[in-house]
Amino acid sequence: MLICDEYLTPASLTEAFAAMAQHRGRYRVVAGCTDTLPWAREGRAGDVNIPALIDITKIPELNELRIDERRVRLGAATPIQRFLDDAALGHALPATPRCAVWFADDQIRAQATIGGNIVNASPAADITPCLAAHDATLELASLQGGKIVKRTMPLGEFLTGPGKTQLADGELLTAVECDALPGYGGSFEKVGHRRSLVISVVCLAVLVKLDAEGRKFDDVRLAIAGIRPIPRRLREIEDFLRSKTLTGALLEEAADLPLDLVQSRTRQEYRRDVVRGFLMRGLISAAKRAGAHPDGLTTAMEAAYG
Amino acid sequence: MVDLRLEATVNGRKISRTAKPHQRLLDFIRDDLNLTGNKEGCGAGECGTCSVFVDGVLMKSCLLPVAKAQGAQIDTIESLAKTGELSVLQKAFHKAGASQCGYCIPGMVMAATAALRINPFADREEIKERLGGNICRCTGYQKIFDAVELARDVQNGRLPATALLETDTEDGEVIGKNVRRIDAPSKVSGKLKYAGDMTMPGMLHVQVLRSPHAHARIVSIDVSAAEAMDGIEGVVTSADVPGQDGFGVFVHDQPVMARGKVRYVGEAVAAVAAEDAMTAKRALAAIKVVYAPLAPVFDAEEAMRPGAPVVHDYAPDNITKHIPIRVGDVEKGFAESDLVLEETYSTQAIEHAYLEPEAGLSYVDPDGVVVVVSPSQNITHHRHMLARIIAKPISKVRFIMSPVGGGFGGKEDMIYQGMLALLAMKTQRPVRLVFTREESIISTAKRHPSRTTLRMGLMRDGRIRALDMRMVCDGGAYGLSTEGVMRKAAILAAGPYVIPNVKVDTYGIYTNNTPSGAFRSFGALQTAFATESHLDIAAERLGLDPFQIRRINAMRDGATTHTKAKLGTVSLTRALDAAEKASGWEAGSPTMRGGTRGDLAHDDVRPAVSLGARFAADGKGGKQEAAE
Numbered sequence: 001m002l003i004c005d006e007y008l009t010p011a012s013l014t015e016a017f018a019a020m021a022q023h024r025g026r027y028r029v030v031a032g033c034t035d036t037l038p039w040a041r042e043g044r045a046g047d048v049n050i051p052a053l054i055d056i057t058k059i060p061e062l063n064e065l066r067i068d069e070r071r072v073r074l075g076a077a078t079p080i081q082r083f084l085d086d087a088a089l090g091h092a093l094p095a096t097p098r099c100a101v102w103f104a105d106d107q108i109r110a111q112a113t114i115g116g117n118i119v120n121a122s123p124a125a126d127i128t129p130c131l132a133a134h135d136a137t138l139e140l141a142s143l144q145g146g147k148i149v150k151r152t153m154p155l156g157e158f159l160t161g162p163g164k165t166q167l168a169d170g171e172l173l174t175a176v177e178c179d180a181l182p183g184y185g186g187s188f189e190k191v192g193h194r195r196s197l198v199i200s201v202v203c204l205a206v207l208v209k210l211d212a213e214g215r216k217f218d219d220v221r222l223a224i225a226g227i228r229p230i231p232r233r234l235r236e237i238e239d240f241l242r243s244k245t246l247t248g249a250l251l252e253e254a255a256d257l258p259l260d261l262v263q264s265r266t267r268q269e270y271r272r273d274v275v276r277g278f279l280m281r282g283l284i285s286a287a288k289r290a291g292a293h294p295d296g297l298t299t300a301m302e303a304a305y306g
Numbered sequence: 307m308v309d310l311r312l313e314a315t316v317n318g319r320k321i322s323r324t325a326k327p328h329q330r331l332l333d334f335i336r337d338d339l340n341l342t343g344n345k346e347g348c349g350a351g352e353c354g355t356c357s358v359f360v361d362g363v364l365m366k367s368c369l370l371p372v373a374k375a376q377g378a379q380i381d382t383i384e385s386l387a388k389t390g391e392l393s394v395l396q397k398a399f400h401k402a403g404a405s406q407c408g409y410c411i412p413g414m415v416m417a418a419t420a421a422l423r424i425n426p427f428a429d430r431e432e433i434k435e436r437l438g439g440n441i442c443r444c445t446g447y448q449k450i451f452d453a454v455e456l457a458r459d460v461q462n463g464r465l466p467a468t469a470l471l472e473t474d475t476e477d478g479e480v481i482g483k484n485v486r487r488i489d490a491p492s493k494v495s496g497k498l499k500y501a502g503d504m505t506m507p508g509m510l511h512v513q514v515l516r517s518p519h520a521h522a523r524i525v526s527i528d529v530s531a532a533e534a535m536d537g538i539e540g541v542v543t544s545a546d547v548p549g550q551d552g553f554g555v556f557v558h559d560q561p562v563m564a565r566g567k568v569r570y571v572g573e574a575v576a577a578v579a580a581e582d583a584m585t586a587k588r589a590l591a592a593i594k595v596v597y598a599p600l601a602p603v604f605d606a607e608e609a610m611r612p613g614a615p616v617v618h619d620y621a622p623d624n625i626t627k628h629i630p631i632r633v634g635d636v637e638k639g640f641a642e643s644d645l646v647l648e649e650t651y652s653t654q655a656i657e658h659a660y661l662e663p664e665a666g667l668s669y670v671d672p673d674g675v676v677v678v679v680s681p682s683q684n685i686t687h688h689r690h691m692l693a694r695i696i697a698k699p700i701s702k703v704r705f706i707m708s709p710v711g712g713g714f715g716g717k718e719d720m721i722y723q724g725m726l727a728l729l730a731m732k733t734q735r736p737v738r739l740v741f742t743r744e745e746s747i748i749s750t751a752k753r754h755p756s757r758t759t760l761r762m763g764l765m766r767d768g769r770i771r772a773l774d775m776r777m778v779c780d781g782g783a784y785g786l787s788t789e790g791v792m793r794k795a796a797i798l799a800a801g802p803y804v805i806p807n808v809k810v811d812t813y814g815i816y817t818n819n820t821p822s823g824a825f826r827s828f829g830a831l832q833t834a835f836a837t838e839s840h841l842d843i844a845a846e847r848l849g850l851d852p853f854q855i856r857r858i859n860a861m862r863d864g865a866t867t868h869t870k871a872k873l874g875t876v877s878l879t880r881a882l883d884a885a886e887k888a889s890g891w892e893a894g895s896p897t898m899r900g901g902t903r904g905d906l907a908h909d910d911v912r913p914a915v916s917l918g919a920r921f922a923a924d925g926k927g928g929k930q931e932a933a934e
């Protein structure tokens with residue numbers, strides 16, 4: 001059970017930092033709370049007494065969404081469900097709706113936030129590999145000498161291990177910026193024990209951009225998670241595929257590149273098989289959504305991996 | 307503690323109330339507003355029994371700090387049938403038989419309402435996907451999906467409203483007809499009160515101190531500090547039992563609370579009744595128990611070996627029950643057989659996972675009758691046992707069965723009712739205990755884990771000549787239903803097959819694991835898993851079709867079982883015919899098939915799990931290519 005003496009809902013960043021200063025050493029910043037409340041139960045943290053909970057989801061700045069041709073800026077308190085509800089956002093970040101649909105369930109997505117998923121730094125987080133594929137950069141804010149100071153950091157640097165990040169004491173994750181990739185085909189592959197409310201055993205985010213005829217890879221971005229302490233971009237495969245002509249044989253070759261990706265403690269063989277299957281299925285689905293020419297993908301391959 | 311002033315609109319009415327900062331929205335609506343239609347099934351966002359609308363968006367109220375509802379519009383299950391008339395969806399749940407125990411149903415109705423609000427034309431796949439956050443343990447979901455599709459079609463005018471009405475009964479005739487359950491309206495509306503929804507004036511809240519040890523002697527229990535705390539009305543331990551302590555379905559080997567020693571992690575040691583659950587919880591921390599750890603035993607076969615730790619003094623060999631059955635001469639049968647196969651099979655413990663965690667109330671009525679209200683599956687037996695435990699005549703003990711939010715055998719044991727009765731007697735006030743999901747899992751019975759060695763002798767034509775089975779089950783720390791489970795397992799060990807020579811030994815063994823008890827099928831699963839797996843292996847070895855080998859050995863009308871039961875009619879061959887037809891079975895021995903099966907490519911075989919039905923929907927009931 002999570003017990004607190006005070007539940008604070010600051011209406012601005014300034015108020016949030018004031019609350020953090022006032023309760024220094026005795027507070028916890030919360031957003032969606034979908035992980036915090038189950039954490040404070042028997043078998044995990046048990047009964048937890050935190051004097052002050054500071055809920056940052058009502059800060060307008062943390063709920064902003066800005067989309068232009070090049071970049072997308074998302075406030076850290078953006079609920080995951082927004083990737084599914086906001087068509088313009090899904091268009092600009094094509095892998096995110098595919099990822100969001102696998103995230104927890106419809107109800108938890110309405111509450112859980114992007115920032116919470118990142119700061120939790122679970123190796124099985126679903127949104128982080130997806131954002132990594134979109135080249136996400138994080139904006140971190142802190143109060144220094146009475147002024148709000150911001151720094152930025154790539155997502156890949158921010159995450160340092162399971163539950164570990166470079167977030168400094170007294171610092172808040174305020175926004176996430178990604179490359180806008182309209183025209184890319186996106187896909188997200190995930191497997192767990194069931195389809196809703198499940199922790200990823202393996203998950204993979206895929207983004208594919210093809211040339212005008214849908215025959216050649218202009219760009220590929222891949223990020224895998226669930227099998228390592230932190231998500232990993234698969235740049236070797238991205239580089240291998242870029243500028244090549246899409247064929248089934250090429251995809252098989254890409255999926256068979258000798259990369260030692262699985263660092264899990266259990267079921268490594270199974271996960272290796274899944275990774276290969278996901279690379280095939282993810283690339284095929286993303287290429288189709290990117291407008292692949294029918295010559296590139298045989299029906300046999302689609303039946304085998306689609 | 308800084309209380310919150312909460313202004314919100316709940317089910318259309320403005321409220322302004324103080325709330326505790328640590329309360330969840332679920333606690334606030336259930337405890338403070340007494341809106342108990344939405345339930346708590348897990349407290350961790352997994353089950354969806356607590357789903358409510360917050361500003362029109364469905365959310366899990368067990369994951370929402372109440373402060374998040376500030377200024378919001380909250381709609382609970384009670385909002386759907388405010389005038390008393392059920393919504394179309396609720397009527398459809400009634401019609402389709404979608405509610406069984408009913409505990410998940412308020413949340414399920416809410417999730418279905420949300421799904422059809424978002425997409426009034428959602429197809430079955432999309433409905434499944436949108437209901438993914440809600441768990442049902444009874445129905446297998448098909449009737450729930452049927453209900454949502456029915457409601458969708460009525461709302462869209464594809465079906466007339468009369469489709470929601472009962473159509474099958476004529477002239478009061480019900481047998482063989484599709485009748486609606488009479489208790490469904492109370493469940494789909496959330497009006498039915500389960501034990502955890504009930505309150506009484508002056509009611510106290512109970513919390514239980516549980517053993518952290520699997521096996522330990524209790525050197526001392528000191529409750530004086532807990533008893534002295536403000537708001538604590540009573541503390542009980544086994545020392546408070548006035549009569550003959552001990553309960554169990556067959557052997558009364560389990561004390562109401564641990565007596566002298568603890569035998570599994572999670573066993574109740576003491577219970578506290580307080581003005582509120584938080585205070586009771588704090589008092590638990592003030593109870594001082596000194597344990598002297600004993601060597602534990604966690605494996606049933608190890609527990610059978612000489613010198614193993616003894617769990618109960620009355621059973622120095624740790625055998626709860628051994629059931630032997632002998633028919634004919636198995637050794638002779640094996641000698642006559644063309645093929646003798648031996649394999650070992652094991653099955654694991656399984657939690658019943660009913661959506662309603664255990665809960666109960668107890669009070670002493672004005673005539674001195676000790677009353678216990680709980681979702682017990684065995685109230686008459688409980689009543690007899692409790693009378694002996696609290697040393698009262700049977701006329702002074704009453705059990706009331708509250709609606710059971712799923713049992714599956716897991717609520718047959720009198721695990722907590724004794725503690726409640728003792729606290730009601732001690733405090734002379736009504737007391738209530740509501741288990742958390744974690745408490746339910748750690749302390750109540752599981753399906754018996756088993757290890758079965760099976761030897762079978764067969765003739766070349768598939769006839770079984772002999773069966774020798776030895777099954778060892780981990781019964782855990784207490785007997786509960788173990789004896790009955792061992793009996794049933796032995797009775798069903800040879801399956802519905804004619805076997806001239808049978809030797810069966812089933813053993814229920816004490817260990818320091820969570821007790822095993824009744825669970826749907828009651829022992830049949832464990833032995834049938836071994837026997838049926840064995841027949842598949844035998845079919846492969848003999849080049850027979852798996853259906854065929856079963857038909858060759860099937861009991862027919864008038865057969866006598868290996869326990870001398872005379873069967874009038876036997877439906878096995880009909881069941882085999884039906885299963886073969888329904889599955890689209892590809893005939894032949896398992897060895898005749900290559901790497902692929904030809905009988906998996908038909909409409910009744912489920913496709914691989916996927917998500918994303920919503921991407922293919924155009925919102926008008928038709929389909930279009932996924933376009934983003």
